[in-house]
Amino acid sequence: MRKMLAAVSRVLLGVAQKPATRVLVASRNFANDATFEIKKCDLHRLDEGPPVTTVLTREDGLKYYRMMQTVRRMELKADQLYKQKIIRGFCHLCDGQEACCVGLEAGINPTDHLITAYRAHGFTFTRGLSVREILAELTGRRGGCAKGKGGSMHMYAKNFYGGNGIVGAQVPLGAGIALACKYNGKDEVCLTLYGDGAANQGQIFEAYNMAALWKLPCIFICENNRYGMGTSVERAAASTDYYKRGDFIPGLRVDGMDILCVREATKFAAAYCRSGKGPILMELQTYRYHGHSMSDPGVSYRTREEIQEVRSKSDPIMLLKDRMVNSNLASVEELKEIDVEVRKEIEDAAQFATADPEPPLEELGYHIYSSDPPFEVRGANQWIKFKSVS
Amino acid sequence: MDEELERDEKVFLLGEEVAQYDGAYKVSRGLWKKYGDKRIIDTPISEMGFAGIAVGAAMAGLRPICEFMTFNFSMQAIDQVINSAAKTYYMSAGLQPVPIVFRGPNGASAGVAAQHSQCFAAWYGHCPGLKVVSPWNSEDAKGLIKSAIRDNNPVVMLENELMYGVSFELPAEAQSKDFLIPIGKAKIERQGTHITVVAHSRPVGHCLEAATVLSKEGIECEVINMRTIRPMDIDAIEASVMKTNHLVTVEGGWPQFGVGAEICARIMEGPAFNFLDAPAVRVTGADVPMPYAKILEDHSVPQVKDIIFAIKKTLNI
Numbered sequence: 001m002r003k004m005l006a007a008v009s010r011v012l013l014g015v016a017q018k019p020a021t022r023v024l025v026a027s028r029n030f031a032n033d034a035t036f037e038i039k040k041c042d043l044h045r046l047d048e049g050p051p052v053t054t055v056l057t058r059e060d061g062l063k064y065y066r067m068m069q070t071v072r073r074m075e076l077k078a079d080q081l082y083k084q085k086i087i088r089g090f091c092h093l094c095d096g097q098e099a100c101c102v103g104l105e106a107g108i109n110p111t112d113h114l115i116t117a118y119r120a121h122g123f124t125f126t127r128g129l130s131v132r133e134i135l136a137e138l139t140g141r142r143g144g145c146a147k148g149k150g151g152s153m154h155m156y157a158k159n160f161y162g163g164n165g166i167v168g169a170q171v172p173l174g175a176g177i178a179l180a181c182k183y184n185g186k187d188e189v190c191l192t193l194y195g196d197g198a199a200n201q202g203q204i205f206e207a208y209n210m211a212a213l214w215k216l217p218c219i220f221i222c223e224n225n226r227y228g229m230g231t232s233v234e235r236a237a238a239s240t241d242y243y244k245r246g247d248f249i250p251g252l253r254v255d256g257m258d259i260l261c262v263r264e265a266t267k268f269a270a271a272y273c274r275s276g277k278g279p280i281l282m283e284l285q286t287y288r289y290h291g292h293s294m295s296d297p298g299v300s301y302r303t304r305e306e307i308q309e310v311r312s313k314s315d316p317i318m319l320l321k322d323r324m325v326n327s328n329l330a331s332v333e334e335l336k337e338i339d340v341e342v343r344k345e346i347e348d349a350a351q352f353a354t355a356d357p358e359p360p361l362e363e364l365g366y367h368i369y370s371s372d373p374p375f376e377v378r379g380a381n382q383w384i385k386f387k388s389v390s
Numbered sequence: 391m392d393e394e395l396e397r398d399e400k401v402f403l404l405g406e407e408v409a410q411y412d413g414a415y416k417v418s419r420g421l422w423k424k425y426g427d428k429r430i431i432d433t434p435i436s437e438m439g440f441a442g443i444a445v446g447a448a449m450a451g452l453r454p455i456c457e458f459m460t461f462n463f464s465m466q467a468i469d470q471v472i473n474s475a476a477k478t479y480y481m482s483a484g485l486q487p488v489p490i491v492f493r494g495p496n497g498a499s500a501g502v503a504a505q506h507s508q509c510f511a512a513w514y515g516h517c518p519g520l521k522v523v524s525p526w527n528s529e530d531a532k533g534l535i536k537s538a539i540r541d542n543n544p545v546v547m548l549e550n551e552l553m554y555g556v557s558f559e560l561p562a563e564a565q566s567k568d569f570l571i572p573i574g575k576a577k578i579e580r581q582g583t584h585i586t587v588v589a590h591s592r593p594v595g596h597c598l599e600a601a602t603v604l605s606k607e608g609i610e611c612e613v614i615n616m617r618t619i620r621p622m623d624i625d626a627i628e629a630s631v632m633k634t635n636h637l638v639t640v641e642g643g644w645p646q647f648g649v650g651a652e653i654c655a656r657i658m659e660g661p662a663f664n665f666l667d668a669p670a671v672r673v674t675g676a677d678v679p680m681p682y683a684k685i686l687e688d689h690s691v692p693q694v695k696d697i698i699f700a701i702k703k704t705l706n707i
Contacts, residue, residue: 115446146483149483169474178448183402207442366483369519372543382659
């Protein structure tokens with residue numbers, strides 16, 4: 001009733017540019033929730049997998065939609081800023097893979113832990129940082145989440161351990177975080193992500209071994225977007241069944257373009273780990289629209305047709321939107337509203353990220369050591385000294 | 391380590407053979423029996439993996455001691471030490487500390503040949519974000535490991551296999567459970583007036599032997615035990631050189647880009663340069679991969695006679 005009055009008054013005041021349908025929207029009844037069928041996961045060493053149906057509430061649906069759209073638009077804005085040379089160095093974008101970061105977050109608690117590699121902007125957002133802080137870190141400003149000192153690949157948040165630049169190194173780190181979870185006895189799990197390219201790193205197999213041996217609550221997640229830089233999976237891996245490559249570790253292969261599938265698989269995997277059975281492996285089959293990084297157009301090793309096909313048939317945001325609209329969980333207009341709000345949020349964040357000053361030169365030497373009294377750091381020659389503060 | 395494990399339940403030890411074998415060099419003897427599987431963890435032979443696991447555990451708030459059976463094997467894991475541990479506090483602008491200790495024997499042993507004899511003081515000492523310590527005697531070993539464990543930063547502790555078996559008298563204050571040696575401070579082991587001799591780890595003992603011999607000839611050496619490679623206590627070295635006007639550095643590692651090279655460069659840049667009456671001189675390991683045959687090995691590491699020779703050359707005697 002309140003919504004209707006507000007909507008009516010807006011129309012009467014003529015303030016908002018919103019169409020008259022706003023009034024109709026407010027008075028329409030949406031379903032509270034809907035049940036959807038999701039793809040069955042391929043299983044490795046598991047008798048049962050995640051459920052093949054799931055219930056999506058309107059509230060959750062709107063939340064997931066907004067989050068995925070925010071990640072999408074944030075990445076596209078980063079693309080734009082990079083081309084304007086306002087972002088420099090490395091910039092690895094995850095547009096196309098939104099169902100992964102949003103779906104994983106939907107399946108765990110904020111008190112769980114997550115670590116990933118360099119395609120990390122989406123996770124940085126889903127783990128709790130604002131678009132503002134993320135974009136300002138990309139543009140290397142003092143308002144960035146790492147005060148401009150880390151850049152694209154080195155963003156950190158509570159229970160989010162980056163953002164790691166060395167391919168594969170984050171996997172043993174994740175197993176170590178899982179060790180700490182088990183050590184502390186708080187039923188927390190660690191999501192340890194890596195790509196199809198990184199899956200061939202030896203240290204990952206070392207981590208599998210120790211995680212299984214010590215029954216660490218570690219969910220190994222291979223985000224398989226079919227290409228490790230410019231090398232397709234068939235050209236890099238003798239076995240492309242990434243969900244099986246944990247060998248003695250049970251695994252599941254998940255449709256990474258369907259956020260509900262990702263969510264259910266994550267809940268399943270987290271429950272498995274929390275029960276003390278040890279690690280589990282999830283392969284998320286997904287796709288990136290951009291090339292490997294901003295310096296890769298992304299079409300020398302794959303076809304534009306392939307990219308277009310994924311966009312038109314499997315786009316994660318489109319899939320969620322269609323489901324919600326067709327089940328009366330939301331209206332097209334309502335979702336368009338969210339799009340507008342998200343665009344504004346991103347635009348404001350980009351403004352900030354462009355206008356915020358760079359970190360002060362005096363702080364170049366800061367943060368070498370933790371918890372130490374200040375000391376001097378040498379600059380480019382013996383007369384240039386920087387103060388170092390913890 | 392026992393004292394620190396008892397003091398703080400977040401401290402734990404992992405590495406190859408540290409638990410049921412009592413430590414490859416018996417350094418962790420008795421710990422597994424006392425603390426069990428949760429705190430003393432035997433790892434498979436997976437340096438890159440377990441070093442990464444240790445760093446991750448430190449990021450998540452525990453205080454791991456990661457043992458490398460020798461630092462030669464740390465090369466397998468060096469990416470985790472440098473890129474995951476050393477640089478993270480800086481890259482995160484102070485959000486993510488990494489309170490970890492990497493420890494194990496470093497440098498030459500006896501007859502173990504080239505792949506097992508390298509000194510890593512220069513390699514690790516090169517990197518901002520790391521602290522690197524190098525104990526000589528028992529007091530150093532105790533005070534430095536305790537400080538390293540209590541430090542909230544990644545600390546590399548370069549022990550020495552040949553020193554494990556050498557006993558020292560432990561002074562009264564060093565026997566306390568809270569005896570700590572500050573990281574970043576050198577110690578003057580022997581006062582002298584004619585020349586400053588700076589060393590770290592086992593060579594400190596050789597320098598003291600050389601000093602004893604030279605004392606009979608009326609030459610009084612001031613012997614400085616660096617104790618810490620990074621951050622280096624250059625102030626102590628400078629103060630001493632400004633007093634003695636002569637400098638010899640001694641280390642077990644290779645000469646090129648070594649610890650002595652860094653000391654000499656810094657002396658040139660600082661106030662002590664104008665007090666030098668002769669160029670600073672370095673005594674180092676020979677510039678070869680460590681040979682096996684005893685006669686060759688003996689001549690590939692700095693001996694007391696080499697130190698004496700260098701000191702006399704510097705003093706023009």
